[in-house]
Amino acid sequence: MPSLELKTNVKIADPKAFALEFAEFGAKVLGKPLEYISTSYQYNETLNFAGSFEPVFMLTIVRLIPYPFSCSDRIADESSDGCAQVSLGNLNPTANEEYSKQFFPFFKEKLGVPHDRAYITYLDPxxxxxxYQSTHFGTIFGKN
Known part of the structure; x- marks a missing residue:
């Protein structure tokens, strides 16, 4: 379940429509079902970069965790329930570079933010x- 949190000083005419478009694009880039994608858009008029208020964005992508759902979403293996958890995609240098190559042009097109006025932070907590569900995924999956 990736979480994509966008902060920008670019005001968007229809934030809800943009958030849904962003979610669909994020699902495509990350190769994940839209049902597991969470996005947010936050307008911040004081967000600045390099001493200027020209268009800027900061995107935070929080770790893509394994499916917490049914065995049909997983690949069979030798585990106790006959299923292996399918990773929704790992955050690693190679994957992060590929994600960046797609997200930066998207925000250039949608927000007008040049590639040199933005950061993407990849987090794996x-x-x-x-x-999740009154517990945490370490308990759900039996590993921390």
């Missing part, structure tokens, strides 16, 4: 630091 670990299963124990991601809460």
């Amino acid at each position: 670990g299963n124990s630091n991601l809460g």
Whole structure:
């Protein structure tokens, strides 16, 4: 379940429509079902970069965790329930570079932000630091 959090000083005419378009694009880039994608858009008029208020964005992508759902979403293996968890995609240098190559042009087109006025932060807090259904994924998956 990736979480994509966008902060920008670019005001968008229809934030809800943009958030949904952003979610669809994020799902495509990350190769994940839209049902597992969470996006947010936050306008911040004081966000600046290199001492200027020219268009800028900061995107944070939080770790893509394994499916917490049914065995039909997973690949059979030798585990106790006959299923292996399918990673929704790992955050690693190679993957992050590929993600960046797609997200930067998207925001250039949609927000008018040049590639040199933005940052993307990739975060992997670990299963124990991601809460879900009144617990955390470390408990759900039996590993931290």
